Amino acid sequence: GENVEQHPSTLSVQEGDSAVIxxxxxxxxxxxxxxxxxxxxxRPQLIxxxxxxxxxxxxxxxxVTLNKTAKHFSLHITETQPEDSAVYFCAAFKAAGxxxxxxxxxxxxxxx
Amino acid sequence: xxxxxxxxxxxxxxxxxxxxxxxxxxxxxDAMYWYRQDPGQGLRLIYYSQIVNDFQKGDIAEGYSVSxxxxxxxxxxxTSAQKNPTAFYLCASxxxxxxxxxxxxxxxxxxxxxL
Numbered sequence: 001g002e003n004v005e006q007h008p009s010t011l012s013v014q015e016g017d018s019a020v021i022x023x024x025x026x027x028x029x030x031x032x033x034x035x036x037x038x039x040x041x042x043r044p045q046l047i048x049x050x051x052x053x054x055x056x057x058x059x060x061x062x063x064v065t066l067n068k069t070a071k072h073f074s075l076h077i078t079e080t081q082p083e084d085s086a087v088y089f090c091a092a093f094k095a096a097g098x099x100x101x102x103x104x105x106x107x108x109x110x111x112x
Numbered sequence: 113x114x115x116x117x118x119x120x121x122x123x124x125x126x127x128x129x130x131x132x133x134x135x136x137x138x139x140x141x142d143a144m145y146w147y148r149q150d151p152g153q154g155l156r157l158i159y160y161s162q163i164v165n166d167f168q169k170g171d172i173a174e175g176y177s178v179s180x181x182x183x184x185x186x187x188x189x190x191t192s193a194q195k196n197p198t199a200f201y202l203c204a205s206x207x208x209x210x211x212x213x214x215x216x217x218x219x220x221x222x223x224x225x226x227l
Binding site for chain 1: 160162
């Protein structure tokens with residue numbers, strides 16, 4: 001089955017700096033890669049996603065890049081703010097099987 | 113936050129006891145999922161259901177059971193066979209269809225602890 005590795009497990013950045021989270025996946029048939037943000041005590045929520053026919057996608061201060069050949073994708077947060085502090089999960093989806101496999105999560109702390 | 117509701121928020125299980133976690137959604141979503149969240153281990157899929165009266169095992173189904181008698185409801189039973197049940201349990205749902213069934217909407221979770 002699919003295996004998704006996520007690094008780092010924790011990330012501390014100064015407010016205004018950038019944060020990068022990296023994920024690798026094992027199954028080349030995976031074709032959809034979402035990122036979820038889980039604030040403390042709250043439910044995970046989808047913040048951005050990318051499909052395998054696209055190399056990069058941006059939404060304001062967040063962007064995701066995908067390298068299909070290397071089977072890795074990354075989340076980039078620019079100009080970090082305290083409200084960016086949360087746990088971020090990457091995931092990979094394969095249509096055959098119809099399920100998401102999540103990475104282990106990255107706890108991001110933005111220091112004011 | 114409406115749409116998908118989990119109850120209770122906190123649940124305690126005695127040894128040898130079965131407990132049931134509730135998940136209800138009013139989003140008219142076809143697919144529903146149960147995930148287990150342990151610190152540092154991300155979200156692991158327990159069971160999922162794409163239509164009423166049908167469900168499939170996920171990656172860690174042992175010690176758990178589910179039912180899907182109604183589209184709105186997908187309860188999870190943690191049986192006594194699950195030896196390490198302490199975790200945060202998240203229910204999710206999605207719309208069936210191309211390029212929509214991957215987008216999950218999560219409930220607010222149930223924290224299960226063993227007494």
